[in-house]
Structures are given as structure tokens and as C-alpha cells.
Amino acid sequence: MPSLPRPRPSRASLRWKIAALAAATACLVAAAVGVLVHVWTATDIRERAGMRAFNAVYSAMDVYRRTGALADGAELDPPELPDALRHPSDGTRHTAYDGRVDGNIGPSVWAAQRTGGPGSPLLAVRANMSSELHDLRRLDAVMAVASLVALAAAAPLAVYGAGLLGRRLRRVSETAGRISAGDLDARTGPTKGGDEVADIAATVDLMADSLGRRLRTERQFTADVAHELRTPVGGLLAAVDLLPPGETEDLVRGRVRDLRALVEDLLEISRLDAGAEQPVRAHVPLDAVVREAVARTGFDVEFTRAVPRTGFDVELTETVAPARPGAESTETVAPAQSGAESTETGPAPGTGSRTGTGTGTGATVETDPRRLERIVANLVVNAHRHGAAPVEVTVEGRTVVVRDHGPGFPAELLRDGPRRFHTGARERGSGHGLGLTIALGQARLLGAELLLDNAPDGGAVATLRLPD
Secondary structure (H helix, E strand, O other): EEEEOOOOOOOHHHHHHHHHHHHHHHHHHHHHHHHHHHHHHHHHHHHHHHHHHHHHHHHHHHHHHHHOOOOOOOOEEEOOOOOHOOOEEEEEEEEEOOOOOOEEEEEEEEEEEOOOOOOOOEEEEEEEEEHHHHHHHHHHHHHHHHHHHHHHHHHHHHHHHHHHHHHEEEHHHHHHHHHHOOOOOOOOOOOOOOHHHHHHHHHHHHHHHHHHHHHHHHHHHHHHHHHHHHHHHHHHHHHOOOOOOOOOHHHHHHHHHHHHHHHHHHHHHHHHHHHHOOOEEEEEEEEHHHHHHHHHHHHOOEEEEEEEEEEEEEEEEEOOOOOOOOOEEEEOOOOOOOOOOOOOEOOOOOOOOOOOOOOOOEEEEEEEEHHHHHHHHHHHHHHHHHHHHHHHEEEOOOOOEEEEOOOOOOHHHHHHHEEEEEEOOHHHOOOOOOHHHHHHHEEEEEEEEEEEEEEEOOOEEEEEEEOO
């Protein structure tokens, strides 16, 4: 996996969420307004119809009592009269709603009053509301159309406004992501608006400033300490030579060498952090550089390189042991196609001369061989120190793979990348936790990609891909 933090999973855009919320709000408001207008208008129509019927029965009763004739629209005991008006207890006027519809008549409001005492006929007048209700239905249609038009206008405006807000938030998010990936110079810059988003952007910039100052202080402190320790550690190493030979001298010499290696690692990290390192590139055979780096580590490693041959590819596998006088190694050629097999023998690893039946060579790369050796050596040492044998180094094309058969990289290291003075898990053994950090920094300097992962059948796998 990449040593840098994984990209965040994609999520639904805030722009569309805000636009959808605005559209839903507009729909709810339009529906609420439409219902309120409908109810209010219907109530008003019914009240006005009741008032018309009430006044009409009053006028009709006056005409009936004076002339004995029925005015237009007035009826005596009509069969359609609602039951609520058929048995009034007094001679006052009463009204009742009738929701029945008969053709163009109805719904209606009836008003009735007895012409005399109890048991006398009922004089009734009907106020038809069909025309008013037709107007109400037209009003409902107009309200619906107006709501749709308002929604059609509000939705694009909401999308546009949410897009402006989303872009500002995305800018802050991208800046925070760059800072978390190690770019401490990333800033959101001036943000317009003077709102909460501007406050968040300013806070992120302040956080980056504070984090950058603290990190620079820590890096400078580390570099200063390492630089100041370099001279006394060198003096200690020279003083060890004055000790009489024996177990004590070997123990002290080993501890002083470990301390010197730690100081050198700290100095190298400080130079990488400061950007003071520049690669010195040259065209070199990749497999030769890797083989030399493996031999210099002093560990036994199974070294494999894929070599193109005429018509097929073969893999040359050998066990590279620590360089010793008179030592030899044997390579077995495993062809990609059956029927091709050869054996090569040569002197000790790192001597630079070999003889055999193989004639293929690996890829030639343009890189800094010293830094490439440093990366490979750190990966091999890390595999032996924190993993388990056998450790395998494979060169294929422009890719170098280092694998061990130990417990593998811990999940925290795969998720967050290498951390200084942190090995990630107790079962991975002791150490300063600087090897992978240096390897990652040198790989970035070379423009290479260093991926860390675990093999399905167990063991840590580090893959170095050099640029074309």
C-alpha cells in the first residue's frame, strides 16, 4: 500500500444535499401555503354563502308576511331541506350546509325560518356555492402552477449558492488533506464571506502555521542534537580502540557503533526534511546495484532477477550471503518456458565478476546508485530485524520487491505510513523505527514509489518502483 494516507472515500456532494434540502423546503412551503389559502378561501366562501342565505330568507319572510307570496328563490318546506333545519325550536332564522351536488347546483347553504308559530311551514332559501367553488378550484390550479414555477426558479439558485459554499469548503478540505499528507506549506489563503466557512479556513491556516513551527522546531532540535553528538560519538569509537581486547571491548564497541548509526540516521533524516539532499543520477544496471546493496547488509538473502532471453524470460535465483573471502554463490535459471535450464557460478557477492551460461542482463535505470543502495539495504535490514527468514529480494524490470516471512507490517503502519522511533508492533522486534522512514524519504527524492503491504500467506512486502 502507499506510504501516504489513503484518499478519502467519495461522498455525496454537499452542493446537491443543500439544493435538495432547499427544493424540499420550497415544496413544503408551497404545499403549506396552498393548503392554508385553500382552507381560508373555502371557509370564506361558505361564510359569505351563509350570509347571503340568511339575508335572503329575511327578505323573503318580509315579502311573504306582507303579501303572502313567495319571493324568487324562496320555498315552503322544500324536500331538499337539510334535516338540521326541519325542526327549529323557535321562530328565529337558522342556516345549514348542504354538501350534495345535483348538476350545477351544490354544494349549498340553506337558511330557514318558520312563517308562524310551532308547526307552521318553513320558509327556506338556498345559496348555491357552485360558482365560488369553481373559482376555488381555479385558484388551487394557479397556486400549484405558481409553486412549480417558484420551485423551478429556486432549485437552480439553490444549486448555484450551494456550489459556491461547496467550493469554499472543498478548498478548505483539500488544504487540510495536503497538510495531513505532509505539505505544511499548504494554506487556504484569504477567504471571502466573513462567515463560518471563513472562520474554518482561518483556523486551518493557523493550525498549519502552528504545526509547521512546532515541526520545524522539532526537526531543528533533532538535527542539532545529532550534529552535536557526532563528534563525541566519534571520540568514543576511537577511545574503544584503547580498551584491552575482550568481551567488554566487543560489547562497548557494538553499542558505540549502534549509537553512531543512530546519529547518522538522524542527520540523514534532518537533511531530507530540510530538502538539502540532491540526487546524483547515473545510468546503472538495476540488478547489479541491488545485488551489491544486498551483499553489503551482511545478511543471507534469496536474490531473484528476471532476465529476458530470446523467445522467453528466465528467472535467476541465488542465495546472497555476506561477503567473505573465497565464498561462491550459485544461480539457478528457472525459464518461463519449459525446456530451458542453465547454471551460473561466480565469486562472492559484490565482487563484480561472474561467469556462466546466462547472457541476459537486467534493466538499466537512471538514478542515484548510492541512494538506491540505501533504500534496498534499509528494506533488507528491516526485513531481517523485524521479520523472519527467508528474506527474498526480486528484481523485475524497474521494480524491486523485498519480502520476509515474519508477522508482516502492522495495520497501523499500513494505514498511517512509517513513523520515526516507532516499529508498529511488539512482535516486530526492537529498533529505532528509522529505516523505513529513510527509505521512504530517499524514494521520494528519486521520484520512485515505495509501497508497503502484507503477503496473503504471511510476511511483509515492500515494493520499490523506479520511474521510467
